[in-house]
Amino acid sequence: MGARDTICALASGPPPSAIAIIRVSGPAVGEIGAAFLAAGLPEPKRATLTYIHDAEGAQIDQGLALYARGPHSYTGEDTLELYLHGGPAVIGHALRALTSLPGVRLAEPGEFTRRAFEAGKLDLTEAEGVADIIEAETVAQKAQALRQLGGGLTQIYDAWREELTGALALIEVMIDFPDEGDVPLDTLRPILLELDKVIAEIETALGDRGVGERIRDGFRIAIIGPPNAGKSSILNRLARREAAIVTDIAGTTRDVVEVRLILGGQVVWIADTAGLRETEDVVEAEGVRRARRAAAEADLRIHVIDGAAPSPPPGPVETQDIVVFNKADQRPAILAPDGALPVSATSGEGIETLESRIAAFVSQRASSVEAPVITRARHREKLLAGLASLTAARAALISDMGAELAAEDVRMALRQLSSVIGRVDVEDVLGAVFSKFCIGK
Ligand SMILES: Nc1nc2c(ncn2[C@@H]2O[C@H](COP(=O)(O)OP(=O)(O)O)[C@@H](O)[C@H]2O)c(=O)[nH]1
Numbered sequence: 022m023g024a025r026d027t028i029c030a031l032a033s034g035p036p037p038s039a040i041a042i043i044r045v046s047g048p049a050v051g052e053i054g055a056a057f058l059a060a061g062l063p064e065p066k067r068a069t070l071t072y073i074h075d076a077e078g079a080q081i082d083q084g085l086a087l088y089a090r091g092p093h094s095y096t097g098e099d100t101l102e103l104y105l106h107g108g109p110a111v112i113g114h115a116l117r118a119l120t121s122l123p124g125v126r127l128a129e130p131g132e133f134t135r136r137a138f139e140a141g142k143l144d145l146t147e148a149e150g151v152a153d154i155i156e157a158e159t160v161a162q163k164a165q166a167l168r169q170l171g172g173g174l175t176q177i178y179d180a181w182r183e184e185l186t187g188a189l190a191l192i193e194v195m196i197d198f199p200d201e202g203d204v205p206l207d208t209l210r211p212i213l214l215e216l217d218k219v220i221a222e223i224e225t226a227l228g229d230r231g232v233g234e235r236i237r238d239g240f241r242i243a244i245i246g247p248p249n250a251g252k253s254s255i256l257n258r259l260a261r262r263e264a265a266i267v268t269d270i271a272g273t274t275r276d277v278v279e280v281r282l283i284l285g286g287q288v289v290w291i292a293d294t295a296g297l298r299e300t301e302d303v304v305e306a307e308g309v310r311r312a313r314r315a316a317a318e319a320d321l322r323i324h325v326i327d328g329a330a331p332s333p334p335p336g337p338v339e340t341q342d343i344v345v346f347n348k349a350d351q352r353p354a355i356l357a358p359d360g361a362l363p364v365s366a367t368s369g370e371g372i373e374t375l376e377s378r379i380a381a382f383v384s385q386r387a388s389s390v391e392a393p394v395i396t397r398a399r400h401r402e403k404l405l406a407g408l409a410s411l412t413a414a415r416a417a418l419i420s421d422m423g424a425e426l427a428a429e430d431v432r433m434a435l436r437q438l439s440s441v442i443g444r445v446d447v448e449d450v451l452g453a454v455f456s457k458f459c460i461g462k
Pocket residue numbers: 247248249250251252253254255266267268269270271272273274296347348349350351364365366367368
């Protein structure tokens with residue numbers, strides 16, 4: 022294999038912008054500085070004003086150049102950043118000039134960060150934090166991403182790995198010096214204490230009701246109720262647009278229609294669903310099945326009672342759920358069952374109160390876990406597998422099934438935890454993680 026490609030990309034937003042930042046990383050940076058910058062390659066980490074021209078000597082622009090010598094750079098390689106005027110002609114000319122050199126090509130999504138990961142500058146959870154902070158829309162998402170890219174998760178996993186490595190060493194001593202007869206409790210106790218501590222911490226992390234994932238991906242709210250209760254009309258009110266079709270024909274909504282909003286400082290997905298009823302229509306029946314699934318998976322359900330034909334909510338109402346009595350414009354609110362919020366999708370009455378109830382729920386839920394350990398499904402999967410291995414190790418130890426088995430289980434758990442931070446089994450996850458990045462990062 023020859024030398025590694027040098028990669029380049031526009032790192033700033035789409036043109037036109039005041040300034041465009043073009044990033045370059047790889048072995049050709051020195052050559053690019055010498056060939057394209059009138060001032061030559063600048064001193065490391067010193068912004069230098071210079072003319073920039075292409076290989077034929079045609080001027081591209083005047084701008085700042087910032088050079089970082091590997092390994093003291095984001096990617097660990099030599100990198101060059103060019104701050105140019107952010108017009109499409111400048112950017113196009115600069116990228117064409119750079120990629121005209123042999124060994125220089127446009128970067129893939131996330132390739133700069135992937136190189137940083139490969140150089141050991143970041144672990145996988147930190148790299149995920151980089152992607153998340155770029156995508157962050159709410160302050161809560163940003164705070165979570167910032168904590169993650171600053172090594173907040175790395176520390177937790179490192180501590181677990183250290184404790185398990187210690188426990189493993191003690192188990193291996195048991196294997197090397199088997200006692201005649203039963204293992205004395207003195208030998209077992211410190212190992213069990215160590216395992217129990219990690220088991221308890223992982224269980225706490227898993228028992229977070231998905232708060233970290235919800236902060237990142239959005240809380241799920243489902244509007245459910247009988248046909249014609251006004252569910253779609255309420256969704257449209259909340260969305261402030263005609264997102265779902267409203268008619269007086271029962272069974273109009275057949276699929277789940279989702280609207281994304283920011284409420285209570287959180288991303289919230291509100292799902293309008295098909296009215297819950299028995300039906301012969303196959304399409305509507307599938308809609309009802311999806312409605313039930315959306316209701317079951319939601320963090321919060323809005324049960325809509327049809328004020329024109331009141332009946333109790335068909336599904337189970339959980340404590341956090343909101344019950345609304347719709348069509349309050351037609352019916353006196355006094356007819357609303359206890360605790361139900363009178364609203365009218367037609368007049369807008371009660372909709373603000375409904376919004377603030379939803380906002381209160383999501384902001385309270387989001388702050389119910391101080392620093393969520395799990396921010397992606399990937400983390401949850403590995404932690405569940407790790408927990409299963411540790412539980413098996415514990416069982417093997419106390420039931421005398423043999424220290425060898427227990428050691429194997431602890432090794433397995435270590436592997437699961439290490440794969441979250443990208444220390445082992447990385448190849449299968451790297452593509453998935455970095456392809457979701459934007460180009461230039
Ligand atoms: N008077 C009145 N009619 C409503 C209200 N909300 C919905 N409707 C009407 O009730 C019918 C069913 O509404 P829709 O939103 O499609 O109900 P869904 O089947 O539960 O989605 C439509 O004719 C709406 O115009 C309301 O608050 N007041």
